[in-house]
Amino acid sequence: RKEVEQDPGPFNVPEGATVAFNCTYSNSASQSFFWYRQDCRKEPKLLMSVYSSGNEDGRFTAQLNRASQYISLLIRDSKLSDSATYLCVVNENSGNTPLVFGKGTRLSVIA
Amino acid sequence: DGGITQSPKYLFRKEGQNVTLSCEQNLNHDAMYWYRQDPGQGLRLIYYSQIVNDFQKGDIAEGYSVSREKKESFPLTVTSAQKNPTAFYLCASSSERTLPQHFGDGTRLSIL
Numbered sequence: 001r002k003e004v005e006q007d008p009g010p011f012n013v014p015e016g017a018t019v020a021f022n023c024t025y026s027n028s029a030s031q032s033f034f035w036y037r038q039d040c041r042k043e044p045k046l047l048m049s050v051y052s053s054g055n056e057d058g059r060f061t062a063q064l065n066r067a068s069q070y071i072s073l074l075i076r077d078s079k080l081s082d083s084a085t086y087l088c089v090v091n092e093n094s095g096n097t098p099l100v101f102g103k104g105t106r107l108s109v110i111a
Numbered sequence: 112d113g114g115i116t117q118s119p120k121y122l123f124r125k126e127g128q129n130v131t132l133s134c135e136q137n138l139n140h141d142a143m144y145w146y147r148q149d150p151g152q153g154l155r156l157i158y159y160s161q162i163v164n165d166f167q168k169g170d171i172a173e174g175y176s177v178s179r180e181k182k183e184s185f186p187l188t189v190t191s192a193q194k195n196p197t198a199f200y201l202c203a204s205s206s207e208r209t210l211p212q213h214f215g216d217g218t219r220l221s222i223l
Contacts, residue, residue: 097159
């Protein structure tokens with residue numbers, strides 16, 4: 001199995017800051033890409049899918065560069081409630097197949 | 112409400128004991144998965160099943176066993192052969208229509 005690598009973190013940022021997370025994946029044949037959010041001692045929850053053209057959901061923007069095998073997540077105007085661990089996730093195959101998870105980057109937004 | 116239910120939330124295992132973690136889903140998803148998460152680590156795949164009566168080993172299957180007799184149920188047994196079972200166990204499910212995976216709220220297993 002190939003790997004997904006993320007910034008180790010933790011990132012400690014003030015409220016209102018913009019923060020960027022980076023992720024690289026080693027399997028060039030990977031099919032689909034996601035960011036999950038995991039709160040402390042909770043299950044991961046899907047934050048957003050990542051599309052080749054880039055996509056935005058409110059304060060969150062995800063980008064994918066297939067040539068560089070690089071995924072990013074940008075959070076603008078950080079809120080205290082954004083504090084969590086952000087997991088970069090890759091599906092190496094199509095369809096109903098297991099996902100490969102990065103170890104996650106912890107974000108703490110400070111008042 | 113549709114969802115994935117894991118039980119129990121907390122489980123304690125004695126040395127030499129087998130324990131079974133329950134995972135039930137009423138989402139009509141074809142595929143189900145078991146992951147293990149250790150502190151500060153990513154999720155690692157234990158077993159997965161894409162269809163009833165069939166399952167495949169993941170990256171860390173040793174010391175674990177599963178069954179998939181019904182579409183909605185995918186129990187995980189942690190056997191005495193698993194020497195370091197203390198972890199957070201997460202069950203997930205998915206279908207072609209609703210990718211990617213959705214997770215249950217997990218079971219924390221500890222050694223007594």
